[in-house]
Amino acid sequence: MKLQLGFINIKDVCLSDKTMVENGILHVNSDEVISHIMQDEDVKACIKEAYFDIARPGEKVRITPVKDVIEPRVKVEGSGGQFPGVISKVDAVGSGRTHVLKGMAVVTVGPIVGFQEGIIDMWGTGAEYTEFSKLINLVLVCRPAEDIPPHEYERALRIAGLRTAAFLGECGREVQPDEVREYETFGIKQGMEKFPHLPRVGYVHMLQSQGLLHDTYVYGVDAKQTLSTIIMPTETMDGAIISGNCVSACDKNTTYHHQNNPVVAELFEEHGKSLNYVCNIITNENVYLADKVRSSDWTAKLCRLLDLDGVIISQEGFGNPDADLIMNTRKIEQQGIKTVIITDEYAGNDGRSQSLADSDPLADAVITGGNANQVITLPPMERVIGTLDYVDRIAGGHAGSLAEDGSIEAEIQVITGATNEMGFGYLSAR
Amino acid sequence: MSYRVVHYINQFFANIGGEDMAHVPPELREGAVGPGMALQQAWNGGAEIVSTIVCGDSYFAEHEREAREQILAWVKDAKPDIFIAGPAFNAGRYGYACANIALSVQDELNIPVLTGMYEENPGADMRDKILIVSTSNSAAGMRKAAPAMAALAFKLMNGEEIGPSVVEGYMPNGIRKNFFEKERGAKRAVRMLISKLNGKPFVTEFPMPSFDRVTPNPAVKDMSRATIALCTSGGIVPRDNPDRIEASSASRYGEYSIAGVDSLTKGAYETAHGGYDPVYANENPNRVLPVDVLRELEREGRIGKLYDVFYSTVGNGTSVAASRAYAEEYAKKLKDANVDGVIMTST
Amino acid sequence: MVKEIERAGIPVVHMCTVTPISVTVGANRIVPTVAIPYPLGDPSLSAEEEYTLRRRLVQNALDALSTEVEEQRVFERQG
Known part of the structure; x- marks a missing residue:
């Protein structure tokens, strides 16, 4: 399966009377985009008000509560559309050509339930902890209609973000990309013939699947209703997996993380050089023990069937998913397949506590995204996009988090992507 | 004004002699002796070794209580900003003495302490209790060990926050500290996997913990x-x-x-x-x-x-x-x- | 936390869904429950059935507390 990504570098985003990309600048006609979002009946029913705002790197702006981050793209050649099974019909993606509006993202913001979502700071200490501070963020702020159940509002906000990204991505259809890159993995036999001496490597991609604000969708299927299965890396890169989760924000994968999965990218870097990148295996993190056992059994069986020599396992979340991570690792190692796992830690404010809920000596190669309990002070900003009403209640915030001057004392848990377990960021701990 | 340091070394590094002189009791000398010179040089006037305590390794092992009392008394009098022991490299009894006397100074006199040794030195078992700089296994590593210890010691004297073990060069002590790596996590993961696949050495970023056990209480009778x-x-x-x-x-x-x-x-x-x-x-x-x-x-x-x-x-x-x-x-x-x-x- | 209660000298039963974590961490008497968001319930059942389920689980926990154990034990559901 071969996918070409054409990167169109976006130098700035501005609100305008037209929606188009011109000379690297994305013009957004708010009314046009919002009326497009509202064409979805469910979105229209759940969202009372929606508007756009823009936050650029280095601006003294705080975005909160962040639900999702999405990269606008358009399918130029090949089957499938944007986010198949969710906002376009189900059709396999991952081949052909896709254009990407690079350097920017659509960020959805809106209150959902009691405890809330993440923070993205564009400047100051907080900005260092999120890679999203480096992007030009077009923020879609949504207010829920009255008396909407949280499940429905969450869905509406999710769809609104995806529809916005797809609509804007369309502007890149006819634009000549600044750079085109090609990604290709091979069939099992073909790959072995092509790289007979290279170790066969797979990527076990664990998907959060624990209910409201903790779900992930694969071609529109709720991951908690799936068995572990194989997916091609280029499908992942092409919008097959989307995020429905954001609590605690530091180690939840946004849709942007899936589109730009760093493990996929780094494995492609070595593909054909030091390893043969075979495929991805997606597996869930359910709330039933039987599911955890079944899914990890299945994952290990697939690794064996594919004759893999090594795998990278990325986790999403913490706590009971640590049990999924450890089961996967142990069972795969017991097949004689070497593992490296990516996780993060909850070692307490002082770093002295146990970092993981579960452990096994077979998990001897660990990459960590850092201690999510580290406390930092986020300085006051000139502007807040969204609302600070929920900061005390965001997972990782505490009563008194928000000071009068607008500064926030909180654990880095509150920052979207701070300890990402795909290894998206640079934070670590020892 | 420069910070005050008390330094502890054994008979070998004080040039008294080797194993045959390991029985010598503690002795207090003014100023820097032996490896202390290298430390002092690294501080460049910012800190000074006011006294050096020399003790035979066998003496410390065999008369630990007396040695400890004497050394604590001297350290207390000197009122240092830090107490430094070693580095002991792979010398077992020396490492044991460094770690134990440093722990006593830290706990009883409430003075910051620092020592250094090879990771397999028996004294390194105390890495969770005191800061131990990781050194090579022989005194040939002094050239690297002294500046590392001097730098960390200066931070401690200066009351600066200590960074993660891998950055500062001390042995992991169970306290997890965040820092930014040069490569992102996914790249580090791929690199670690390639090493693991090729049988090359790699260092996990998080060693798996072991959990303690509690004996079950008797059942509820009625x-x-x-x-x-x-x-x-x-x-x-x-x-x-x-x-x-x-x-x-x-x-x-x-x-x-x-x-x-x-x-x-x-x-x-x-x-x-x-x-x-x-x-x-x-x-x-x-x-x-x-x-x-x-x-x-x-x-x-x-x-x-x-x-x-x-x-x-x-x-x-x-x-x-x-x-x-x-x-x-x-x-x-x-x-x-x-x-x-x-x-x-x-x- | 279970261990702290055990240390204080009170027998304790840990009712949890992800029993492997409980085993790793070191609880002694462990009773498996239904699911993480509803350990002692099941929203797909009628109120009456759900109550019966909960009662059975609690009874299992009381049985565990009444059973002498030498080492860690997971009290799997009966029947």
Whole structure:
């Protein structure tokens, strides 16, 4: 399966009377985009008000509560559309050509339930902890209609973000990309013939699947209703997996993380050089023990069937998913397949506590995204996009988090992507 | 003004002699001796070794109590800003002495301490208690060890925050510290996998912990006369979370009376936990804390009594150490209240 | 937390869904429950059935508390 990504570098985003990309600048006609979002009946029913705002790197702006981050793209050649099974019909993606509006993202913001979502700071200490501070963020702020159940509002906000990204991505259809890159993995036999001496490597991609604000969708299927299965890396890169989760924000994968999965990218870097990148295996993190056992059994069986020599396992979340991570690792190692796992830690404010809920000596190669309990002070900003009403209640915030001057004392848990377990960021701990 | 340092070395590094002179008792010398020169040079006037304590390795091992008393007295008099021992490299008894005397100075005199040695030195077993700079296994490594120890020592004297072990060069001491790596996590993961596949050495960023065990208590003998208490890490709290227990990384636990409460009804109780979908627990809090069933069993005489107070914490993202502290506190209360058995529920 | 209660000298039963974590961490008496968001319930059942389920689980926990154990034990559901 071969996918070409054409990167169109976006130098700035501005609100305008037209929606188009011109000379690297994305013009957004708010009314046009919002009326497009509202064409979805469910979105229209759940969202009372929606508007756009823009936050650029280095601006003294705080975005909160962040639900999702999405990269606008358009399918130029090949089957499938944007986010198949969710906002376009189900059709396999991952081949052909896709254009990407690079350097920017659509960020959805809106209150959902009691405890809330993440923070993205564009400047100051907080900005260092999120890679999203480096992007030009077009923020879609949504207010829920009255008396909407949280499940429905969450869905509406999710769809609104995806529809916005797809609509804007369309502007890149006819634009000549600044750079085109090609990604290709091979069939099992073909790959072995092509790289007979290279170790066969797979990527076990664990998907959060624990209910409201903790779900992930694969071609529109709720991951908690799936068995572990194989997916091609280029499908992942092409919008097959989307995020429905954001609590605690530091180690939840946004849709942007899936589109730009760093493990996929780094494995492609070595593909054909030091390893043969075979495929991805997606597996869930359910709330039933039987599911955890079944899914990890299945994952290990697939690794064996594919004759893999090594795998990278990325986790999403913490706590009971640590049990999924450890089961996967142990069972795969017991097949004689070497593992490296990516996780993060909850070692307490002082770093002295146990970092993981579960452990096994077979998990001897660990990459960590850092201690999510580290406390930092986020300085006051000139502007807040969204609302600070929920900061005390965001997972990782505490009563008194928000000071009068607008500064926030909180654990880095509150920052979207701070300890990402795909290894998206640079934070670590020892 | 420069900081004051007391340095501890053995007979070999003081040029007294080798194994044949290992019996010499502690001796106090003014100024820097031997490896102390290298440390002092690195500080460039910012700190000064006011005295050096020399002690034979065998003497310390065989007369530990006397040696310790004498050395502590000298250190106390000198009022240093830091006490440095070694580096001991792979010398076993020297490493043992460095680690133990440093621990005594730290704990009894409340003075910052630092030592250095090879990771397999028996003294390195104390890495969780004192800061130990990791060195090579022979004195040939002094050229690298001295500047590393001097730099870390200066930070300690200066009251600066100490960075993570891998950056500062000390042995991992169980205290996890964040820092930014040069490569992103995914790249480090791929690189580690390639090493592992090729049988090349790699260092895990997080060694797997081992958990301690507690001996089980004897069973409840007569359930029909027993007082049973309920506890939960599922964050069940009265309406509107009166103690404002955090959704994650909770800084407190809740203690709530259920005297006269027959069942945890929707609206009267809810969950403060941020790690799972709260809809089901809020709909019927007995799904997390089964007060309704226990009240019925109490009426039927299956249990003697349901204890009238329950304890609630949020397990989500709350550190094990914090959870342990909360539980220690309320376990004592339960014991004092003559509770016979506890049901702990987790989400 | 279970261990702190055990240390204080009170027998304790841990009712949880992810029993492997409980085993790793070191609880001695462990009773498996239904699911993480509703350990002692099941929203797909009628109120009556759900109550019966909960009662059975609690009874299992009381049985565990009444059983002498030498080492860690998971009290799997009967029947």
